Amino acid sequence: MPRITPLYPIFADLAARPVLVVGGGAVAERKVRSLLNAGAEVHVGAPALTETLARWADERRLKHIDGMFQAQWLDNMWLVIAATNHREVNAKVKQAADDRGLLSNVVDDPALSSFQVPSVVDRAPLTIAISSAGVAPVLARRLRECMEAMFDHALADLAKLAGHYRAAIRHAYPNTGARRRFYDWLFDGPIPILLRQGKHLEAEQALISNLATPDTWPARVVTWIDPGPGDPGLLTLNGLRALNEADIVVHDSHIEEPLLSLARRDADRRLISGELLHHTEMLKEYLLKLFEDYQRVALVISNSALLRVEQRELTEQLSHRGVLTNIVRGVSAQS
Numbered sequence: 001m002p003r004i005t006p007l008y009p010i011f012a013d014l015a016a017r018p019v020l021v022v023g024g025g026a027v028a029e030r031k032v033r034s035l036l037n038a039g040a041e042v043h044v045g046a047p048a049l050t051e052t053l054a055r056w057a058d059e060r061r062l063k064h065i066d067g068m069f070q071a072q073w074l075d076n077m078w079l080v081i082a083a084t085n086h087r088e089v090n091a092k093v094k095q096a097a098d099d100r101g102l103l104s105n106v107v108d109d110p111a112l113s114s115f116q117v118p119s120v121v122d123r124a125p126l127t128i129a130i131s132s133a134g135v136a137p138v139l140a141r142r143l144r145e146c147m148e149a150m151f152d153h154a155l156a157d158l159a160k161l162a163g164h165y166r167a168a169i170r171h172a173y174p175n176t177g178a179r180r181r182f183y184d185w186l187f188d189g190p191i192p193i194l195l196r197q198g199k200h201l202e203a204e205q206a207l208i209s210n211l212a213t214p215d216t217w218p219a220r221v222v223t224w225i226d227p228g229p230g231d232p233g234l235l236t237l238n239g240l241r242a243l244n245e246a247d248i249v250v251h252d253s254h255i256e257e258p259l260l261s262l263a264r265r266d267a268d269r270r271l272i273s274g275e276l277l278h279h280t281e282m283l284k285e286y287l288l289k290l291f292e293d294y295q296r297v298a299l300v301i302s303n304s305a306l307l308r309v310e311q312r313e314l315t316e317q318l319s320h321r322g323v324l325t326n327i328v329r330g331v332s333a334q335s
């Protein structure tokens with residue numbers, strides 16, 4: 001099978017920008033609907049329109065150019081969609097767009113299209129766009145239908161709420177680690193549940209009260225992840241989450257890149273020497289020193305590092321110094 005070059009996704013701001021749709025059938029109507037939704041200034045050129053398109057023209061939501069396609073329709077346009085039921089006409093529209101350096105979508109020819117229209121899950125301001133690069137549009141549509149069920153409309157409210165309080169959140173949590181944990185709480189905690197129940201005021205209130213008393217999270221946590229044989233595919237959800245939450249990942253030399261790469265991009269890493277792993281007291285001092293700079297430490301130590309440190313003893317000693325130790329089973333099964 002020939003290699004298909006993937007498309008580059010962009011989200012275009014079409015507000016008040018002139019867009020031409022050539023053709024006035026069912027496909028043109030679908031494209032016009034999403035263009036209007038994006039606030040575009042829509043021009044539809046065709047000798048005949050669907051009932052809905054004709055109504056929108058009457059309501060002045062779009063401008064109807066009555067007639068057969070002419071290249072000068074493209075003058076002063078920003079984007080063009082060729083949606084007639086004639087391949088030759090669509091190809092001419094594409095040529096006229098190329099002549100003017102405009103991006104064009106040709107609804108009956110993915111290869112001619114310089115942009116394609118994706119299938120969209122609309123949770124504005126959140127938009128999930130799915131593309132099959134023109135290979136299987138119906139598959140894109142089916143994937144969208146699955147996602148419609150997965151992501152309810154409360155997601156839109158959640159995004160709006162996060163957007164509205166974004167500056168206040170940055171102000172209450174100036175430290176990036178703390179802010180990230182706040183966002184974990186915002187997106188995983190009670191707020192999405194309240195929004196799903198339609199309790200918008202309560203949701204907003206919960207957010208405001210968390211902002212008023214910032215950083216109620218345990219300040220210093222060591223999460224000890226047992227990586228088993230080190231295969232990232234076997235990592236448990238808890239292991240993955242702990243890796244993802246850590247500000248620094250401390251590991252021995254047996255832990256390899258595929259596993260470490262599951263940590264956050266901005267998390268630091270520290271390779272720990274074998275010697276430290278044999279002395280509970282030294283390891284404790286090492287960890288306490290780390291807490292001068294970090295709040296969440298993930299400790300990923302392989303079994304083969306011959307760990308002699310007493311986990312229980314270390315946990316107790318750290319807790320005297322205000323550090324919570326959390327031990328998670330990192331692997332779901334041994335292969």
Ligand SMILES: C[C@@]1(CC(=O)O)C2=NC(=C\c3[nH]c(c(CCC(=O)O)c3CC(=O)O)Cc3[nH]c(c(CC(=O)O)c3CCC(=O)O)/C=C3\N/C(=C\2)[C@@H](CCC(=O)O)[C@]3(C)CC(=O)O)/[C@H]1CCC(=O)O
Pocket residue numbers: 030031105106107108109110113115116117118119120130131132133134135136137138140141144
């Ligand atoms: C996603 C969506 C967006 C939208 O149009 O808004 C979209 N097609 C949708 C629906 C749909 N498409 C087709 C049917 C009829 C099925 C049937 O009855 O036979 C249905 C109706 C349905 O399924 O409901 C068939 C079809 N599609 C194209 C051709 C021409 C060709 O390939 O030669 C043929 C005829 C050949 C064939 O039959 O295969 C071409 C294109 N269609 C694209 C987008 C672009 C590639 C996107 C991608 O691959 O990612 C691209 C290249 C150009 C473009 O239009 O930008 C929208 C789903 C919206 C949703 O989410 O519900």
Ligand SMILES: NC(=O)c1ccc[n+]([C@@H]2O[C@H](COP(=O)([O-])OP(=O)(O)OC[C@H]3O[C@@H](n4cnc5c(N)ncnc54)[C@H](O)[C@@H]3O)[C@@H](O)[C@H]2O)c1
Pocket residue numbers: 022023024025026027028045046047048049050067068069083084085086089107108137
């Ligand atoms: N991209 C997609 O999602 C998709 C899906 C299904 C079909 N298609 C393709 O899209 C084409 C259009 O589908 P449709 O259902 O909208 O067709 P349709 O027959 O309902 O509409 C065609 C429209 O084009 C207009 N038209 C014809 N010649 C014209 C010209 N010279 N200048 C201006 N307008 C002209 C007609 O007046 C009509 O309004 C189909 O031929 C099919 O190949 C694409």
